[in-house]
Amino acid sequence: MNTALSDLEQAIEPLRKRYIGQRVGPYLAWNKVSRTQIWQWCAAMGDTHPEYLGGETAIAPPTMLQSWTFRDVHGDYAPGSTDQNTYEVLGKLDELGYFGSVAVSYDQQYLEYLHEGDHVHSFSTISDISALKNTALGTGCFVTELAEYFRQDKTLIGTATITYLKYQPNQTSTGAPPSSPRKIERIRPVENTDSQHYWQGLRDGKLLIQQCSDCDVSRHPPQPMCEACQSINWHTVESTRRGKIYSFTSIHHPEIPPFDSPNCIVLVDLDEGVRIAAQITGVKYDELKIGMPVRANIVEVQKGLSLPIFEVEQ
């Protein structure tokens, strides 16, 4: 390790001594396991496994593990929970300048099923604060938390191991505000074998819609197989970019650069028979109406990324 890093390490060492291995809890669930919550989860996930709701006593999907001891909107756990804060160490790292925060891994282990009426509580332990590392985001350390979930009879039903990277962002390693803030760009879409034609088409100024070469059914967004006949043979047709608004929403808060505020998003039924989501501009959010005729322009929103952006067709 170089000298600069070992100096920084010395500031973190007391945090390791204080927090690693400190087990905090219990954190109590606000509600007992109920059929209603299981139904909501299964409905949202599209999980139709008969064991979960079919029997006299509903069984909770193990993947609901973390949801049982969620805090409420005020950040509070149910009465009877500890006042100690598992994440105090993250605040201490903030104070040392490691205010960048990103979750890097999350592993769950399922040991027992939960049934209707069970009441969950959890304990949390900071299990590791790594040596300082130089990462692409900046210099920082990995903080690992082990959460243990228990039934009311103290049976361990599952665990979750969560690792965060706490880092000093590269541009602000001195703690001073950046002199010239980096321009915030849109997250680039994934371009793979199945979608590359779509993004390249937009760069070429065309909105390309996939069409099945065997049954002629059009589809969007891009996918490798036809839902109607399961054929993997396809070609594209160039859209006229005309359609009608099927639905819309406008996002006012929070403002998220680089997007406009309010950011008006429309679902459009294109004349080619597929539905597409995109931004609409040139119209006030409260003037949008279902059924409005619209047409998309292809706009290069940043270098190498072009998107269809709708406007109302007069």
Ligand SMILES: [Zn+2]
């Ligand atoms: Zn087909």
